[in-house]
Amino acid sequence: MKRETIAIHAGYDGDPTTKAVAVPIYQTIAFEFDSAEHGAALFNLEVQGNIYTRIGNPTNAVLEKRVAALEGGVDALSVSSGMAAIEYSLINIAESGNNIVSLPQLYGATYTLLAHIFPKRGIEGRFAKTDHPGDVEKLIDENTRAVFCESVGNPAGNVADIEGLAAVAHKHGVPLIVDNTIATPILLRPIEYGADVVVHSMTKFMGGHGTTLGGMIVDSGKFPWRDYPERFYMLNRPEIAYHGVVYVDHYGDAAYVARCRTVCQRNTGATLSPFNGFLLLQGVETLALRVERHVENARKVAEHLRGHRMVDWVNYAGFSDNPLYPMAQRYLGDQRCSLLTFGVRGGFEAGTKCFNALKLFKRMVNMGDAKSLACHPASTTHRQLTPEEQQKVGVTPEMIRLSVGIEHIDDILADLSQALDKATP
Numbered sequence: 523m524k525r526e527t528i529a530i531h532a533g534y535d536g537d538p539t540t541k542a543v544a545v546p547i548y549q550t551i552a553f554e555f556d557s558a559e560h561g562a563a564l565f566n567l568e569v570q571g572n573i574y575t576r577i578g579n580p581t582n583a584v585l586e587k588r589v590a591a592l593e594g595g596v597d598a599l600s601v602s603s604g605m606a607a608i609e610y611s612l613i614n615i616a617e618s619g620n621n622i623v624s625l626p627q628l629y630g631a632t633y634t635l636l637a638h639i640f641p642k643r644g645i646e647g648r649f650a651k652t653d654h655p656g657d658v659e660k661l662i663d664e665n666t667r668a669v670f671c672e673s674v675g676n677p678a679g680n681v682a683d684i685e686g687l688a689a690v691a692h693k694h695g696v697p698l699i700v701d702n703t704i705a706t707p708i709l710l711r712p713i714e715y716g717a718d719v720v721v722h723s724m725t726k727f728m729g730g731h732g733t734t735l736g737g738m739i740v741d742s743g744k745f746p747w748r749d750y751p752e753r754f755y756m757l758n759r760p761e762i763a764y765h766g767v768v769y770v771d772h773y774g775d776a777a778y779v780a781r782c783r784t785v786c787q788r789n790t791g792a793t794l795s796p797f798n799g800f801l802l803l804q805g806v807e808t809l810a811l812r813v814e815r816h817v818e819n820a821r822k823v824a825e826h827l828r829g830h831r832m833v834d835w836v837n838y839a840g841f842s843d844n845p846l847y848p849m850a851q852r853y854l855g856d857q858r859c860s861l862l863t864f865g866v867r868g869g870f871e872a873g874t875k876c877f878n879a880l881k882l883f884k885r886m887v888n889m890g891d892a893k894s895l896a897c898h899p900a901s902t903t904h905r906q907l908t909p910e911e912q913q914k915v916g917v918t919p920e921m922i923r924l925s926v927g928i929e930h931i932d933d934i935l936a937d938l939s940q941a942l943d944k945a946t947p
């Protein structure tokens with residue numbers, strides 16, 4: 523099936539009891555065992571079934587199967603936020619003494635996690651000098667457990683060379699983990715280019731309506747964990763934290779994501795609420811249509827801004843003179859993400875005036891909503907970073923980031939025009 527169809531149908535064959543066509547919300551904590559023997563068999567992993575919603579829930583299971591299918595993975599785990607997905611994807615295979623090698627341009631909280639929080643637990647976050655795979659490779663050593671990147675960086679808009687990064691990661695026997703939040707599987711499927719794990723903030727385009735936090739970890743099923751019995755011992759030896767299971771034996775291709783579920787989620791509990799799982803399912807159904815309109819509107823906004831006398835620069839990977847153009851062309855084809863940044867002529871002050879004058883665009887830090895949103899990263903999402911750190915992740919003081927929504931393009935352009943007029947000295 524094509525992605526448009528997968529987004530509406532995958533993972534759900536109907537409810538056998540009620541014949542409900544929409545996926546039911548199984549708002550229950552626990553599931554009844556037929557007998558002591560049945561309960562024991564479930565815990566011993568001899569039979570499949572539901573136990574407790576912190577381990578798994580049937581509503582969320584549909585969302586997991588659907589997103590796994592959209593990304594071309596073997597299985598997935600839903601969690602309560604994108605940050606929970608990123609944290610679990612890494613602590614599932616890294617522990618004290620290990621390091622994670624990352625591209626330098628990252629979402630603010632992800633940067634903080636790697637630069638400041640993991641080191642307190644003995645896991646070092648290493649940031650490559652540039653996003654060239656060669657610079658990433660220089661930082662990989664025998665204690666590296668993953669290479670991490672965003673397929674399209676938030677907010678810099680850089681497009682990662684996934685194929686090149688996968689090649690250097692695999693050469694050194696570690697997986698490539700890709701945050702595909704901004705591109706979504708409609709524009710780019712990292713697994714097709716060698717990514718081993720894909721993580722998502724479902725909060726953004728996937729949910730699409732700015733109502734629901736959620737995260738997802740998709741396992742490609744392709745990384746050869748068995749080839750590294752010492753490095754990835756947690757997947758290769760009996761798991762003391764879960765009934766002595768050997769993940770690669772019991773779960774085969776889906777060993778990695780199974781351990782995320784039964785160790786990370788079961789014991790630290792960043793579980794997606796089934797109600798939120800239901801809301802995210804509604805969003806995913808229209809993902810392809812929405813992304814199509816987002817992409818089209820963003821292209822028109824970029825062209826409009828570029829021609830405006832009050833705009834200093836526009837960073838949009840769809841312009842052929844943009845340094846991001848070749849990589850974007852390679853991984854996104856003729857499509858571009860609906861996230862773009864620009865600088866108002868007159869620097870910080872004019873930028874603030876324009877930002878404050880927006881009426882249709884909401885001033886907020888979210889993105890990927892049906893509504894058009896504007897954000898000033900230097901004063902919000904990336905505020906806790908030092909100016910040097912901001913520069914490293916691609917944020918400048920005058921930068922305004924737009925997440926172009928799916929309203930009528932005439933109304934979007936009119937709002938930007940009146941706001942830019944107000945910034946005129």
Ligand SMILES: *Cc1c(COP(=O)(O)O)cnc(C)c1O
Pocket residue numbers: 603604605606629631632672676701703704722723724725726735736737
């Ligand atoms: C928003 C975002 C996250 C964090 O997601 P939450 O659901 O807000 O926790 C991670 N990565 C990227 C690229 C994001 O845009």
